[in-house]
Amino acid sequence: MSLELETPLSLEKIRGLEAGDKVYLSGTIYTARDKAHLLLCAGRSPVSLEGAALYHCGPLMKGGRVLSAGPTTSGRMARYTEKVLSFGVRAIIGKGGLPAEPFAGRAVYLAYPGGCGAAAGRQLKLIRGYFEELGMAEALWELQAERLGPMTVAIDSYGKDLYRDVRASALRRLKS
Amino acid sequence: MRSEVVRATVRALKQAETSLPGWVVELIEGALHSEGSPVARSQLQFMLENARLAEEESIPLCQDTGLLVFYVEVGRDLQLDFDLKDAIAEGVRDATEEIPLRPNAVDPLTRQNSGDNTGLEIPEIFLERIDGHSLRITAFPKGAGSENMSLLGMLNPAEDPWEFVLEAVAARAANACPPLFLGIGVGGTFDLAARLAKLALLRLPGSSPLELELLGRINSLGIGPMGLGGETTALGLKVERAFCHTASLPVAVNFQCWAHRCASEVVR
Numbered sequence: 001m002s003l004e005l006e007t008p009l010s011l012e013k014i015r016g017l018e019a020g021d022k023v024y025l026s027g028t029i030y031t032a033r034d035k036a037h038l039l040l041c042a043g044r045s046p047v048s049l050e051g052a053a054l055y056h057c058g059p060l061m062k063g064g065r066v067l068s069a070g071p072t073t074s075g076r077m078a079r080y081t082e083k084v085l086s087f088g089v090r091a092i093i094g095k096g097g098l099p100a101e102p103f104a105g106r107a108v109y110l111a112y113p114g115g116c117g118a119a120a121g122r123q124l125k126l127i128r129g130y131f132e133e134l135g136m137a138e139a140l141w142e143l144q145a146e147r148l149g150p151m152t153v154a155i156d157s158y159g160k161d162l163y164r165d166v167r168a169s170a171l172r173r174l175k176s
Numbered sequence: 177m178r179s180e181v182v183r184a185t186v187r188a189l190k191q192a193e194t195s196l197p198g199w200v201v202e203l204i205e206g207a208l209h210s211e212g213s214p215v216a217r218s219q220l221q222f223m224l225e226n227a228r229l230a231e232e233e234s235i236p237l238c239q240d241t242g243l244l245v246f247y248v249e250v251g252r253d254l255q256l257d258f259d260l261k262d263a264i265a266e267g268v269r270d271a272t273e274e275i276p277l278r279p280n281a282v283d284p285l286t287r288q289n290s291g292d293n294t295g296l297e298i299p300e301i302f303l304e305r306i307d308g309h310s311l312r313i314t315a316f317p318k319g320a321g322s323e324n325m326s327l328l329g330m331l332n333p334a335e336d337p338w339e340f341v342l343e344a345v346a347a348r349a350a351n352a353c354p355p356l357f358l359g360i361g362v363g364g365t366f367d368l369a370a371r372l373a374k375l376a377l378l379r380l381p382g383s384s385p386l387e388l389e390l391l392g393r394i395n396s397l398g399i400g401p402m403g404l405g406g407e408t409t410a411l412g413l414k415v416e417r418a419f420c421h422t423a424s425l426p427v428a429v430n431f432q433c434w435a436h437r438c439a440s441e442v443v444r
């Protein structure tokens with residue numbers, strides 16, 4: 001069973017998602033990594049982030065085509081989560097997870113299978129680039145997603161966090 | 177000969193970046209067969225689909241085409257009248273354009289990107305002398321997700337090195353794109369342990385009783401593909417040892433993602 005999502009994402013739609021759900025997402029999404037986050041948080045977003053899906057990804061592009069575009073490690077952007085969610089971002093897509101607290105009541109974290117850049121490239125089309133002077137990996141790319149997935153709701157808006165549960169269980173098993 | 181080295185570098189990189197070694201595919205297929213968690217199965221299936229797609233279309237499996245590492249075996253009877261490292265760096269620049277690769281190499285302090293995946297000391301090249309006339313180039317692109325989770329411990333000899341490895345995996349695996357491969361260096365000095373850990377990744381998969389037992393313990397942690405739960409946390413690991421000082425116990429763990437990209441080309 002999988003769910004279909006479309007951007008812009010409403011709060012109601014987000015509240016309908018639970019950790020463990022399998023989802024596919026269509027519509028406009030924005031990539032952002034370390035440097036683009038710094039600019040977003042400085043109030044320099046070139047786009048509206050209301051209802052947006054932000055993708056932690058530094059794609060490999062060639063001639064206006066998205067060749068390979070899997071997720072990057074979200075943990076590096078943890079320091080910016082609270083701020084970008086306050087701009088109205090409803091979904092953060094990445095791998096490895098983020099602290100769950102900032103998501104409560106307003107957003108979800110979607111895990112895209114890491115390393116699957118070639119498959120993701122097929123699901124994404126370039127619309128335009130911002131901050132391209134930051135380089136290919138760090139620019140903010142506006143992309144059109146066509147059934148981006150399979151993704152797993154890893155952190156839901158009710159405070160459930162699959163990564164935290166799995167890690168806690170692993171540490172318990174280690175000590176037993 | 178120099179131009180052959182340049183071209184062999186490009187070919188090895190292209191194969192490594194766009195396809196998985198057959199034995200890695202088989203390990204993932206085996207994991208899919210035995211995995212019970214639906215979330216884990218869905219991801220393993222997609223990993224296999226991604227590998228097929230990348231190979232068919234000849235595009236990089238992962239957008240993180242890595243920092244480029246090479247293991248080069250040079251025949252003792254071979255006379256080289258050119259700078260080998262320079263030729264491999266030229267191959268890297270060509271491959272960055274041709275495959276293409278994402279430019280990943282930056283100055284550590286200014287963060288300025290060279291744009292061509294080369295720079296001070298990069299690509300990283302391990303040179304080894306072997307018998308004969310041939311030259312074998314192994315391309316080993318290393319993504320940052322897994323490399324960033326790697327760590328080195330200068331343990332007290334009274335401590336258990338395997339506990340150190342297990343704790344590292346339990347705390348760090350989710351960010352390193354599991355199911356993992358692990359290169360483990362035990363002993364030596366501070367730097368030798370780390371080098372052994374990297375070389376261990378080039379000698380995968382390990383099959384000694386010690387390696388298989390450690391693999392079993394890691395897979396009992398329940399971390400699963402991408403850290404979302406499941407029985408498949410690691411696909412393989414290799415332990416390399418060196419004698420160390422009687423007062424030391426260095427242990428290095430080099431994490432590697434499921435996409436263990438590695439390919440060799442021989443220049444005769």
